[in-house]
Amino acid sequence: MEQYNPKAVEEKWQKIWKEKKEFEPKGEKNLPKKYVLSMFPYPSGKIHMGHVRNYVLGDVFARYYRKEGKNVLHPIGWDAFGLPAENAAIQRKVHPKEWTYKNIEEMRKELHRLGLSFSEEREFATTDPDYTRWEQEFIIKMYENGLLERRTQKVNWCPSCHTVLANEQVIEGQCWRCDSQVEIRELPGWYILITKYAEELLEDIDKKLKGKWPERVLIMQKNWIGKSVGLKFQFHFTEESWCKLNSKFEGFEVFTTRPDTIFGVTYTALAPEHPIVDYLLENHLLSPEVEEKVRKIRAIPPRERQSREKEGVYLGIDVLHPLTGQKLPVWLANFVLVEYGSGAVMAVPAHDQRDYEFAKKYGLPIKYVIKPIEGELPEDSAYTGDGILVDSGEFTGLDNQTAKEKIIEKMEELGLGSREVNYRLRDWGISRQRYWGTPLPFIICPKCGIVPEKIENLPVTLPDDVEITGEGNPLANHPTWKKVKCPKCGGEAERETDTMDTFVDSSWYFLRYTTDFRKFKNLPFRKEDVEYWMPVDHYIGGIEHAILHLLYARFFTKALRDLGYIQLDEPFDHLLTQGMVLKDGAKMSKSKGNVVPPSEMIEKYGADTVRFFILFAGPPMQEIEWNENGVEGAYRFLNRLWSNAEKVEKSPTKPEIDPSNLTKEEKEARRKVYQAGQRFLDIFQKELYTFNTIIAGIMEAFNALNKLDLNRKEGRKVYTEGYWVLLNLLEPFVPHISHQLSHTLFEGKNLGKVEIDSDALKSEEVLYPVSVNGKKRGEISVPVDASKEEILEKARQRVEKYLTGKEIVREVFVPGRIINFVVKG
RNA sequence: GCGGGAGUGGCGGAACCGGUAGACGCACUGGACUUAGGAUCCAGUGGGCGUAAGCCCGUGGAGGUUCGAGUCCUCUCUCCCGCACCA
Known part of the structure; x- marks a missing residue:
């Protein structure tokens, strides 16, 4: 037999699969379906190990389900808009479009080289005008239905990318893409009102995703949405303060999750950017010293304030406590956030750590209104636990949880406040002041205001003749592109020159795949196709998308549902977040110089070896360490698999085996083969996905086969049967070598549904x-049908020397498991 | 600080419902073949003591429950990840 030549084998099968269109989904809608999707890549031009792991995992699922006879949709596409294309344009003077489509070509080739079973007819790039056309329609519909608006507000500005970022894209004050320090600017922009779906997005986490998504992703999303329930109420100014403010402000609103501590309020605090503070400054109502102090605090960016000490100043105005009528000072405090709640708080130093520190610093009174049930109040901090109310008027004596409710009710009854739900989630800013993105299909008309582009004029496409310098917005700088007639009045107007965040593009691509869209051009996707294929059964991707992409995609699905496009609440049924591929204990990156290029590894060992190693190195969720010795090990196994195939007796049918003629070793080998098969099925069906242990089982069975005496006719039959089964099990993991061997040995007839010979799993002997006293002292082998007494007798003999002279207090016998004698003396 | 996850040989990792800890692979050691081997094959490989049979110890640490604990409970240490002045 020839030597194992992975390159030749792999290229051969990749060609066959491509020619036969082996991996296209079938049109028949009565077949049971599985939709397997790995998150689509940004076409940077080169694949990295993270991609390899991502797509190999998806491929394993896809191939498994095909084996099971399912109709499988396993598509690939390109998340192709984005800044790197513009950076390339600046650095290398290539047009972003040219650069992008060239990269797609290259990456498609590299992925193809891995033998991934993708559908080709469903492939597209988000930059295709066919795709942007529908996205623009969705955006217009959202606008018409109050889910999108244009407004001017403070935004995160990345000075390096020259664009605005969504809150989700700012990580610890830095740009998610380039790590630059983000600045706050006031700019007009487009906002998707994702906050309208905050409650549903939160609810469905427990209702629909629990148990099927990794727990930590769900927790991250919950925290991001950040629901809190409490009381909203007004503080009214004292007569004097009201006059001071020229009767412009009655008071201000606060939000608290601790209405039970309302009797402990000793002061109130406003955010530095609060409108009342603005008014005080503008109208010079502060003493020079106070004004200076306020200006100083306001000069520090909110981000930076976090790390600073609590600081503030009394603003010279006072409010009245809504229940006690007590006069309370109004302070400005640097720890109050303008964007949360109403930008003002009631301060309860006794029961809130921040208020406590502030009060200590400025000598403000501290009034305790909750007493712990056990123990004492802390000496030098706030008491934030539960307890009994004291000094709280009619609520004194209640436990604080009950008091929370009662106080809210009371405030509502008196018309002083109301129950309020607050979310941390902000609206999704989708404006990007860049060229290479989907144009926002709106026209700003001096007469009519904002006017959506007419649907029949979609898509709004990008001009090809642009100059990309990195300075300013290329579309805004284009001499003619933005100059249009208003679709409504026909007058001179201007196109919106912002393009969309690329996360919009990736928020619905999985719907597009469901339809053979080259055939059905007049729709973004067919309803019946979406109904059949969605939700995605297995979605596989990196944990870095835990919030960003996964939250946006969930929102988009719900929004499209409410716009009447689909009937679906959640897009992704099961989510698998794969761990990173590390090298020398660190993430592979150019700056660390520890990148292992997949293409080199494939060239050296073949795609099957790379796939095998990645799957064997650890469970999918866990990080794995790239280890060339391990790769060698994988390569060695495939070589043995290849060269030992010559011992197999070629046959288009599985050999019939009569177990009564077999030696103990032969039976044991068969058992291991079918155990591997059983484990294979269990790991898919029980949703464990620990493919590393399937592979270990296959290796174990393979080792047992190779110990057989092949001079015996029965031995050769068992060996052949073993190959028949194991090649089938290996096929999702290492498809090329499996198909090749299967083809030459069995005419490909062994690849199909995995079937278990349950008799072979049974053993005639059981090892106990x-x-x-719980310490293992020996083992016995007994026939499976032995009685309990026989087994115990044999066991007693085996460990006789530990029993003599002792009294057996108890004999523990767990059938099929263990025997334990408890002795005394 | 809050939330989540994890600690098992020299390494990556196995261990179903509490039932032989270390499957499988890497690395290592010895041997075979060989001019040679970094190729391949065979054998060994948690630690300690012992010529051996065997004995003792062992899943971060300390307790506990149990005939029996890597697995369950309490306390504790360490590491990783996420969020972080959200009222």
Whole structure:
């Protein structure tokens, strides 16, 4: 037999699969379906190990389900808008479009080289005008239905990318893409009102995703949405303060999650950017010293304030406590956030750590209104636990949880406040002041205001003749592109020159795949196709998308549902977040110089070896360490698999085996083969996905086969049967070598649904460990049908020396498991 | 600080419902073949003691429950990840 030549084998099968269109989904809608999707890549031009792991995992699922006879949709596409294309344009003077489509070509080739079973007819790039056309329609519909608006507000500005970022894209004050320090600017922009779906997005986490998505992703999303329930109420100014403010402000609103501590309020605090502070400054109502202090605090960016000490100043105005009528000072405090709640708080230093520190610093009174049920109030901090109310008027004596409710009710009854739900989630800013993105299909008319582009004029496409310098917005700088007639009045107007965040593009691509859209051009996707294929059964991707992409995609699905496009609440049924591929304990990156290019590894060992190693190195969720020795090990196994195939007796049918003629070793080998098969099925069906242990089982069975005496006719039959089964099990993991061997040995007839010979799994002998007082002292092998008494007798003999002179207090016999004698003396 | 996850040989990792800890692979050691081997094959490989049979110890640490604990409970240490002045 020839030597194992992975390159030749792999290229051969990749060609066959491509020619036969082996991996296209079938049109028949009565077949049971599985939709397997790995998150689509940004076409940077080169694949990295993270991609390899991502797509190989998806491929394993896809191939498994095809084996099971399912109709499988396993598509690929390109998340192709984005800044790197513009950076390339600046650095290398290539047009973003040219650069992008060239990269797609290259990456498609590299992925193809891995033998991934993708559908080709469903492939597209988000930059295709066919795709942007529908996205623009969705955006217009959202606008018409109050889910999108244009407004001017403070935004995160990345000075390096020259664009605005969504809150989700700012990580610890830095740009998610380039790590630059983000600045706050006031700019007009487009906002998707994702906050309208905050409650549903939160609810469905427990209702629909629990148990099927990794727990930590769900927790991250919950935290991001950040729901809190409490009381909203007004503080009214004292007569004097009201006059001071020229009767412009009655008071201000606060939000608290601790209405039970309302009797402990000793002061109130406003955010530095609060409108009342603005008014005080503008109208010079502060003393020079106070004004200076306020200006100083306001000069520090909110981000930076976090790390600073609590600081503030009394603003010279006072409010009245809504229940006690007590006069309370109004302070400005640097720890109050303008964007949360109403930008003002009631301060309860006794029961809130921040208020406590502030009060201590400025000598403000501290009034305790909750007493712990056990123990004492802390000496030098706030008491934030539960307890009994004291000094709280009619609520004194209640436990604080009950008091929370009662106080809210009371405030509502008196018309002083109301129950309020607050979310941390902000609206999704989708404006990007860049060229290479989907144009926002709106026209700003001096007469009519904002006017959506007419649907029949979609898509709004990008001009090809642009100059990309990195300075300013290329579309805004284009001499003619933005100059249009208003679709409504026909007058001179201007196109919106912002393009969309690329996360919009990736928020619905999985719907597009469901339809053979080259055939059905007049729709973004067919309803019946979406109904059949969605939700995605297995979605596989990196944990870095835990919030960003996954939250946006969930929102988009719900929004499109409410716009009447689909009937679906959640897009992704099961989510698998794969761990990173590390090298020398660190993420592979150019700056660390520890990148292992997949293409080199494939060239050297073949795609099957790379796939095998990645799957064997650890469970999918866990990080794995790239280890060339391990790769060698994988390569060695495939070589052995290849060269030992010559011992197999070629046959288009599985050999018939009569177990009564077999030696103990032969039976054991068969058992291991079918155990591997059983494990294979269990790991898919029980949703464990620990493919590393399937592979270990296959290796174990393979080792047992190779110990057989092949001079015996029965031995050769068992060996052949073993190959028949194991090649089938290996096929999702290492498809090329499996198909090749299967083809030459069995005419490809062994690849199909995995079937288990359950008789082969049974063993005639059972091995029992025998322990005395829980310590293993020996083992016995007994026939499966032996009686309990026979087994115990044999066990007693085996460990006799530990029993003599002792009294057996108890004999523990767990059938099929263990024997334990408890002795005394 | 809050939330989540994890600690098992020299390494990556196995261990179903509490039932032989270390499957499988890497690395290592010895041997075979060989001019040679970094190729391949065979054998060994948690630690300690012992010529051996065997004995003792062992899943971060300390307790506990149990005939029996890597697995369950309490306390504790360490590491990783996420969020972080959200009222």
